[in-house]
Amino acid sequence: MNLLNEKVTHKVFGNGKIVGQDESIITVDFNEDIKRFVYPDAIGTFISLKDKDTAKSLKKIxxxxxxxxxxxxxxxxxxxKQKTLELQRIKQLKNHKIHESSQIVFWLDENEQQSVFTDWQVSTGKIKSGPNKGQPNRAARLRPNSAALLTVREENQAETDRQIIGLYMVKETFAGNLSEDGMVPAHAYYRIKxxxxxxxxxxxxxxxxxxxxxxxTSWNSGKYRYFDNVWTAQILKDIMALKTDEEERKQVKSFLEYFLKMNLLDINHIPKACGALKQ
Structure with a gap:
């Protein structure tokens, strides 16, 4: 707001006129006694504008x-605060030996799409090369805190159309590095379709x-990939918002609370999803 030539009154210096102004300083001439003040802090504290309308407009600004x-x-x-909490979370994860990306996302083939919601387990596949070729591919990061995310994409669909069709917590006694058959079994209760x-x-x-x-947005190759713990919490929150059946909402809420507890996450500090499609 332009205050040049506005008449003012100062508690000590008396009457004056503003003769200079920039973003942070105003210069006032008190009968050739030039004084500078911090703007706008001095207005209303040490200096009063004589014109009431100007003073009112300035007060609003x-x-x-x-x-x-x-x-x-x-x-x-x-x-x-968010950064501090995130650093604390990472520190806790290290102390508790929880990897910050200890979730798994599967690309289900046609047969698995039919069986996963009856068998409630998915295979990590076989090692395709090297001395261990043909042996089960162990997802070593998976622990009782891990969730398995189930995704599908039809051959005629673009990769950006990949959908999440369900997820489950792994069995509470499961450890991926100890898996003998490469199967990732579901928890008895925490399952969502x-x-x-x-x-x-x-x-x-x-x-x-x-x-x-x-x-x-490219999957390239491989049957699965690891997934961030926070991203999984975002998915669970969004699924809970989608569900209209009260019992299903309660089930998802229970799942989410269990997941947060197992991964040392705070529901109040889960950021909004910002995946590749939201960039």
């Missing part, structure tokens, strides 16, 4: 700036992001 500044400071504090309509709204690439190539 200052109030708006203060509100904006408080919002910026609040956001900065929240970001700082999505309807076709729900799956259409749960696109895998809304959550998954290659940190080196955030816009890339």
């Amino acid at each position: 200052i109030s708006k700036k203060e509100t904006e500044q408080k919002a910026v400071e609040k956001k900065r504090e929240e970001k700082k 999505l309807t076709e309509q729900e799956a259409e709204k749960m696109l895998f690439w809304n959550y998954y992001k290659n940190k080196n190539y955030p816009h890339r």
